[in-house]
Amino acid sequence: MSAYLIGEIDVTDPAGYEDYRKQVLAVVTKYGGRFIVRGGKVDSKEGGWAPKRIVVLEFPSLEQAQKFYHSAEYAPLIKLRQKASRGKIILVEGA
Numbered sequence: 412m413s414a415y416l417i418g419e420i421d422v423t424d425p426a427g428y429e430d431y432r433k434q435v436l437a438v439v440t441k442y443g444g445r446f447i448v449r450g451g452k453v454d455s456k457e458g459g460w461a462p463k464r465i466v467v468l469e470f471p472s473l474e475q476a477q478k479f480y481h482s483a484e485y486a487p488l489i490k491l492r493q494k495a496s497r498g499k500i501i502l503v504e505g506a
Contacts, residue, residue, distance in 0.1 A: 413505040414473035415447070416480065418466040420498040427495030435488055442479035444470045469505075476502045 422428045439446065448467035455461045470476040479485060480502065492498075 412472060414470050414476040415503050415505060416444070416466075416468040416470070416476055416500060417503060418498055418500040419462040420464040420466060420492075420496050421462075422464060422496045424495040427491065431488055431491045431495060434491075435485075438482065438484045438488065439468055439479065441484065442470065442482065443475050444468045444479055473502060473504050 436446075445468065446466070447469050448465055450464050450466070453462055453465060468476075470479065480500075
């Protein structure tokens, strides 16, 4: 069953975040993931939720998504992302 990493990101340092963006794709693909949403216009409809940036990655399974997130390759990128942005991230199984 597919699984998804969903992130709500507020970029606070665009140059630093660009460094993250340039490096993360290789790690995502290594773990079988692909970007479904990577920024783009947000059209808020209900609940007062108005995120500045949404990211959605698809992985073949929750286990693969967890392996990606906890990998040695992604660990330094987490620090880079957190230094250049604020955000919330979840992993969730698909239907």
